[in-house]
Amino acid sequence: MLILLTGSASATEHPSHGIAMHGELKYGPDFQHFDYVNPDAPKGGALREASIGTFDSLNPFIIKGTAAEGTGLLYDSLLARALDEPFSLYGLLAQSVTLDESRQWVEFELHPEARFSDGEPVTAEDVAFTFELLLEQGSPFFKSYYAGIEQVKVISRARVRFEFKNTTNRELPLIVGEVPILPKHYWKDRDFSTPSLEVPVGSGPYTVERIDPGRTIVYQRRDDYWAQNLPVNRGRHNFDRRQIDYYRDSTVALEAFKAGEYDYRSEHSSKAWATGYTGTPFDDGRIITEEIEHQNPRGMQGFIMNTRKPLFASPKTRQALTYAFDFEWTNKNLFYNAYKRTHSYFSNSEMAADSLPTPEELEILEPVRGQVPPEVFTQVYRAPETDGSGRNRRQLRQALRLLQQDGWTLENGTLVNANGEPFRFEILLVQKEFERVVSPFIRNLERLGIEADIRIVDVSQYINLLRQFNFDMIVYGFGQSSSPGNEQRDYWHSDSADRPGSRNLIGIHNPAVDHLVEQLIAAPDREQLVLRARALDRVLQWNHYVIPHYHISAWRIAYWHHLQHPDTSPKYDIGLDTWWAQP
Known part of the structure; x- marks a missing residue:
């Protein structure tokens, strides 16, 4: 208090x-x-957006x-x-x-x-x-x-x-x-x-005009907003109304967008981007698509293993599972080669540890020597790579060798531990569309004798399960800003590992990670911030906490032609509150 x-x-x-x-x-x-x-953007009109769930x-x-x-x-x-x-x-x-x-x-x-x-x-x-x-x-x-x-x-x-x-x-x-x-x-x-749908008092540019619980919320721009002419607000908050409609899944939401049910969409599916944005409104220019390059760190998305579970407690076992995800095949066959492989927790930034540590980094890492994998000091981490053919036997053989070193054996096609218990777990999903990414991964796991099942739940149930750390494996992303700091405690620090609702979903209890998180937060200048982020990155990488996925360094957006945005885009955000509707 x-x-x-x-x-x-x-x-x-x-x-x-x-x-x-x-x-x-x-x-x-x-x-x-x-x-x-x-600064002269006209006020008025509406911006309609979509969200998934409730x-x-x-x-x-x-x-x-x-x-x-x-x-x-x-x-x-x-x-x-x-x-x-x-x-x-x-x-x-x-x-x-x-x-x-x-x-x-x-x-x-x-x-x-x-x-x-x-x-x-x-x-x-x-x-x-x-x-x-x-x-x-x-x-x-x-x-x-x-x-x-x-x-x-x-x-x-x-x-x-x-x-x-x-x-x-x-x-x-x-x-x-x-x-x-x-x-x-x-x-x-x-x-x-206690959760409530009572409209609260705030000091911001909008208030709630209308609610259809679980389906729609409409925000109305305040005519009496005291700060509308401050320098930080000039040219912003231009729409009279901001409406957000909820859909049960992204496929339905995309079709609704093409039918004109809402105005703006940010696309995260490469398949949808490559094949779904077609038809008359695109051909005649009523819907505009853009890819806008940005300088945002992309963080780490991947299959997140809950290390609170004995099954994922060993780094060697976690490392073995990384060989079962064939990114190159996935990127070619599912993603139209749209993505880059993620190797770093600070991908797409100068903070990514993508080369051998410098003397300055080694000085930062020296206090945790003996507490971290030796590769931290001598190797550059790269996620396993395949030739994209789908025939990744060499990678799976390496995975099996690591699993055998950890006490697992293959008996009649089933991987079991010393007690004869099978290697079996569940992958929890909230987006049905992600099944197409998970299913090839599961097939490779089956070749190792591992049984993995998919469980799809609704948004509310998913949030509650994550808050209580009640899952085996999930697909999750740890976003990063251009100036990482306090949020790293919530991601990786031991103090947050057992606190319900924290973002330490992995369950990391690691004194070396704790030390480097505190070092990063205390960085006295930009140079040290970058060095300390790289040091933390290396230790996270070599502990094999996640199976890295992929990223893209551009926003893929689509919008109906009555919307306009400034000629200059901000480096670190899409800046949607700077857009306006044509009169």
């Missing part, structure tokens, strides 16, 4: 209009708008329920992120930010005009209340993410200070600036921990 105090400011540092993780801000104090927006809550901050898409439109944070910088934030609810030179504390001065949607002013009390509420009743994720906050001090009605337990977490002053601020007067007498 945070301690709420009142005092006077003693800062000698100068207030600023923004804050950067490393280096200088791109935009000066007098900037008028971000470079990737059209929803039963408007509260995205708790572990219970399934929150509706788009609830972030209801809230503002103290600072807003620039999408063309690795990690820089500029004033939104806060008109200025003051950072202690040693990063022991950060102060925010709120805009006197800042208002919630019910007209009540946003105050420092609301900021302090938000953090206390999230830590006490919010998702367990928040307790880990904000663990470095010592206390929040309300200095005055408009000024709030965050004091930190140490100065090693250089990201923390920026993280607190990104938290959506909740109204104390609204939530103090309500049960925050």
Whole structure:
């Protein structure tokens, strides 16, 4: 629980209009708008989107329920992120930010005009209340993410200070600036921990206009939004209405898009992209398709093994299973050669460990020598490769050798352990479309004497199973930003391994990983951030926690021709809130 105090400011540092993780801000104090927006974009019209599954809550901050898409439109944070910088934030609810030179504390001065949607002013009390509420009743994720906050001090009605337990977490002053601020007067007498479809009070550019529970949610742009002319918002939030319709699967959703039921679609299936975007509306230009290159790290997607299960406790067994996934055949026959193989947890970025460690990296790794596989120091990790013919006998023989070294034997075509128990597990899926990727993998496992079954569940059940770590293997992705930090604790640290709702789905309990996560979070500059990310990457790679999949370094999007977007796209996001509808 945070301690709420009142005092006077003693800062000698100068207030600023923004804050950067490393280096200088791109935009000066007098900037008028971000470079990737059209400041004269017309307001009006609607943007209709689609989501898969269902929803039963408007509260995205708790572990219970399934929150509706788009609830972030209801809230503002103290600072807003620039999408063309690795990690820089500029004033939104806060008109200025003051950072202690040693990063022991950060102060925010709120805009006197800042208002919630019910007209009540946003105050420092609301900021302090938000953090206390999230830590006490919010998702367990928040307790880990904000663990470095010592206390929040309300200095005055408009000024709030965050004091930190140490100065090693250089990201923390920026993280607190990104938290959506909740109204104390609204939530103090309500049960925050229970899912609800009651429309909450927020301070963001939209409010909820209409809900059809589980099927549709419509957001209405607020005419009285206090911050619409701030530099961080100019050229953004142009649609009068944002509507999200829910579909039972992506195949139905694609057909609905082509029929004009919604306006914008981001495609993640290479098969659908290659074969599904055809027909009259594409030929006559009513639907536009684009591939937009970006500079976002792609992270790691793969078959995720739950190491809490004895079956996946051994790194050698986990390594053996990587030989059963034939990426080259899959890419050629299922994906139209659209993808690149993923080898790194920081793929498509300078933080990927794709060459031998430098002397500077070895210095970072030296304290964990003896706790990590020796290959970390001497080899470059590459996921197993085949010739794409589908005849991967050599890879399967290598897998069987590793399994035999781990005590497994092949008896009458079935792989069994020393107790005669068969190697059998379940692959949990939420997207039926992924069966076509999983089925060839299962056939290769069968050749090893392993029995794997597919289990498909609905979205709500899937979320609950993951929250409780109740699965053997899943398909999952660990996304990465251009400035990784605190979220790495939730991904890999031992403290999150047994905390329900955390993203440490693998169940990693590894002191070496813990050490490198803390080193990364404490990186003093960009150069060290990159080096420490690579060191962490190597240790994760060589522990064989996942069976790596693939990635692409472009957004594949399709939209109806009445939508337009700025000529300049941001480097690190699609920037959908900068789009507009033609009058």
